[in-house]
Amino acid sequence: MSNLADIGVIGGSGFYEFLESAEEVPVETPYGPPSDPLVVGEIGGKRVAFVPRHGRDHRFPPHKIPYRANLWALRSVGVRQILAPSAVGSLTPVFGAGQLAVPDQLVDRTTGRVQTFYDISGAVHVQFADPYCPVGRQHVIAAARSTGWEPATAGTLVVIDGPRFSTRSESRWYAAQGWTLIGMTGHPEAVLARELALCYTTIALVTDTDAGVEEGEGVTQQEVFRVFATNVARLRELIVKALESIPLERTCPCKHALDGMKLPFGLP
Numbered sequence: 001m002s003n004l005a006d007i008g009v010i011g012g013s014g015f016y017e018f019l020e021s022a023e024e025v026p027v028e029t030p031y032g033p034p035s036d037p038l039v040v041g042e043i044g045g046k047r048v049a050f051v052p053r054h055g056r057d058h059r060f061p062p063h064k065i066p067y068r069a070n071l072w073a074l075r076s077v078g079v080r081q082i083l084a085p086s087a088v089g090s091l092t093p094v095f096g097a098g099q100l101a102v103p104d105q106l107v108d109r110t111t112g113r114v115q116t117f118y119d120i121s122g123a124v125h126v127q128f129a130d131p132y133c134p135v136g137r138q139h140v141i142a143a144a145r146s147t148g149w150e151p152a153t154a155g156t157l158v159v160i161d162g163p164r165f166s167t168r169s170e171s172r173w174y175a176a177q178g179w180t181l182i183g184m185t186g187h188p189e190a191v192l193a194r195e196l197a198l199c200y201t202t203i204a205l206v207t208d209t210d211a212g213v214e215e216g217e218g219v220t221q222q223e224v225f226r227v228f229a230t231n232v233a234r235l236r237e238l239i240v241k242a243l244e245s246i247p248l249e250r251t252c253p254c255k256h257a258l259d260g261m262k263l264p265f266g267l268p
Contacts, residue, residue, distance in 0.1 A: 005040050005049035006248050008079035008198075009239065010070060010189065011086070012052060012232070019043065019050060027073040030264075034073040035060055044244035049079050053086075053185060062162040062184035063110070068117060071192040072264075080250060081136060081199040083242060084190075085235055087228045088157065088183040089165075089210040091175040097227045099206040100238070101152040101181055102140050106131040106202075108187045109174075110161045115188035117195050117264040124195070126257050131190045135252040136201030136242075143241035149234060155180040157204060159187035171210040182210055196263065199254040203239065205231055 019041025118124040144151040162184035193200035207227040
């Protein structure tokens with residue numbers, strides 16, 4: 001089933017409409033089905049595969065998303081580069097609601113999430129010092145600027161289990177470490193992508209200020225959804241521009257992550 005698509009997008013169901021000549025592609029994986037069948041279409045002459053991270057009906061909470069199935073499915077249809085938009089909170093008053101950020105670092109504070117394909121037949125240790133694709137980040141930053149949306153071009157995203165939001169003390173502790181963004185879905189996506197030698201770029205939209213950063217009632221789901229909905233058209237425009245500009249020929253280190261190693265289950 002390979003070579004159906006070159007680039008993948010993992011995001012919210014609001015991104016379906018940007019694909020031209022879209023068709024649904026069901027994929028079975030050794031880890032069960034992905035969040036929903038992949039939808040493959042065209043943008044700027046490139047074949048793009050999309051999967052809604054939480055499912056079309058948002059049925060999967062962050063800790064129940066079938067991350068391994070999603071990444072395996074994308075690679076199996078030919079995807080080698082992934083853009084991953086998500087809603088995040090801010091751990092600094094510098095980033096307010098509506099801020100776009102392209103983080104360059106990641107901290108895992110989840111527990112119990114399976115975060116490797118290599119849990120049988122011996123360990124495989126991938127390099128993960130820089131968790132995001134440097135080329136993908138450059139193109140997303142340039143695409144954002146071309147739309148007049150100046151992004152934060154660095155930052156550390158800490159990923160928590162959720163689905164609850166942080167206490168004020170937790171939030172203040174995260175901020176005290178120098179971390180700037182907080183989310184619930186960026187891990188294990190990033191490391192699973194690296195284990196498949198995929199390029200992976202997070203595109204973070206700040207929807208709220210975390211509980212310990214400023215005084216107030218704290219984060220609410222309603223406010224997160226409202227801010228995301230307000231910015232989703234702008235985010236789609238940015239992603240389309242990034243997809244159009246990203247070269248299919250990869251020159252980044254990501255493609256060499258598994259040099260000398262074997263892909264799980266004989267993936268091409």
